[in-house]
Amino acid sequence: AQKVTQAQTEISVVEKEDVTLDCVYETRDTTYYLFWYKQPPSGELVFLIRRNSFDEQNEISGRYSWNFQKSTSSFNFTITASQVVDSAVYFCALSEAGNQGGKLIFGQGTELSVKP
Amino acid sequence: GAVVSQHPSRVICKSGTSVKIECRSLDFQATTMFWYRQFPKQSLMLMATSNEGSKATYEQGVEKDKFLINHASLTLSTLTVTSAHPEDSSFYICSARSRDRGYFGEGSWLTVV
Numbered sequence: 001a002q003k004v005t006q007a008q009t010e011i012s013v014v015e016k017e018d019v020t021l022d023c024v025y026e027t028r029d030t031t032y033y034l035f036w037y038k039q040p041p042s043g044e045l046v047f048l049i050r051r052n053s054f055d056e057q058n059e060i061s062g063r064y065s066w067n068f069q070k071s072t073s074s075f076n077f078t079i080t081a082s083q084v085v086d087s088a089v090y091f092c093a094l095s096e097a098g099n100q101g102g103k104l105i106f107g108q109g110t111e112l113s114v115k116p
Numbered sequence: 117g118a119v120v121s122q123h124p125s126r127v128i129c130k131s132g133t134s135v136k137i138e139c140r141s142l143d144f145q146a147t148t149m150f151w152y153r154q155f156p157k158q159s160l161m162l163m164a165t166s167n168e169g170s171k172a173t174y175e176q177g178v179e180k181d182k183f184l185i186n187h188a189s190l191t192l193s194t195l196t197v198t199s200a201h202p203e204d205s206s207f208y209i210c211s212a213r214s215r216d217r218g219y220f221g222e223g224s225w226l227t228v229v
Contacts, residue, residue, distance in 0.1 A: 043207055043223040050217055102213030103150055106160045
């Protein structure tokens with residue numbers, strides 16, 4: 001069975017601090033996709049990244065970076081120099097290859113609060 | 117990028133009535149759409165997979181007679197909550213699958229009073 005675990009329910013940091021959101025996943029598939037989404041209070045899901053299981057390269061996009069470690073089944077997300085606008089709930093998600101990333105299994109979410 | 121529109125964004129209905137939520141892919145055709153539900157402070161849970169021209173596939177524990185899904189065209193899927201009750205109050209969000217991933221609508225907040 002597939003499962004995504006985000007052990008951190010809530011994180012609170014002060015602006016400009018770096019923060020890492022953890023994500024651990026379980027799957028029996030050899031081919032799968034991993035995602036991160038941001039959900040602000042308005043509710044919409046903002047796509048951040050999609051990574052397939054064969055691409056273990058870490059990725060950096062501005063202040064965001066992702067560390068994919070197949071050996072530990074983890075796909076962690078780091079925000080560098082956090083800002084108040086980063087406050088939101090962040091979800092890690094997993095999809096089987098056959099679904100092409102359409103059908104997602106979400107983690108419980110991590111609520112990030114960045115205080116000025 | 118692909119755009120998915122969901123309507124209405126917020127709806128309040130009386131207990132016992134039905135409410136329809138629409139999910140449209142605006143600039144691409146989607147043979148498959150997904151409906152998720154999210155209760156306050158909880159994660160998103162897949163309710164059903166909507167396939168154009170065929171019956172939807174419901175996840176375990178989701179009442180198919182209560183949550184009617186219709187995917188009559190390649191750009192439109194609808195979710196109808198029938199005989200709504202206060203416990204159905206939730207955030208409902210759809211996703212339409214394109215080439216590389218699913219694209220989410222804005223979501224719909226349903227309040228049943």
